[in-house]
Amino acid sequence: MAHSIELLLDSHSDAAIRAAWQVLADAGLPSQVNVTSSTNRPHITLLAAERISPDGDEVLRGLAPRLPIDCVVGAHVVFGGPRLTLARVIVPSAELLALHAEIYRLALPFLSGQPYPHCRPGHWTAHATLGRRFTAAQVGAALALAGEVAAEVAPDLMAQAVALRRWDSDARTDHLLID
Secondary structure, eight states, X not given: OOEEEEEEEOHXXXXXXXXXXXXXXXXXXXXXXXXXOTTOOOEEEEEEESEEOGGGHHHHHTTGGGOOEEEEEEEEEEEOSSSEEEEEEEEOOHHHHHHHHHHHHHHGGGEEXXXXXXXXXXXXXXXXXXXXXXXXXXXXXXXXXXXXHHHHHOSSEEEEEEEEEEEETTTTEEEEEEO
């Protein structure tokens, strides 16, 4: 399991991502809509590690003046590995990259172990996950459907990152740090 620090999207962008989740689920494809946790919602993971202590929450709350941040929900991307993940890229503005680097720096003292390598500044791909655990055969169908939804809803969705939370996967709870 992993703990994480995540940005949450404005209500319009949240609804657009959820609509894409529903289209995938309706087609019988993997979708985040199938995650039944009450904390499941579209988000942008900034940092993930084995454990992130709540002792850092107050430090991160100090970043409140930096939100909201405008961003663009752009093209679809497929992350490889043993399980394929379909997501929408969050086009990283200089402001978003700077916030990511600052959160990474501020949170380091509160991590157990090292942050996951894909979260390091310069290695991070900002994204909003649509579904996980796709087979190779499912990816083509999912991309075709996701492309249709994006064309109807918004090929490039103008969004705002409006809140910051800490996700505790052990307790399966989220802690809103900036709302």
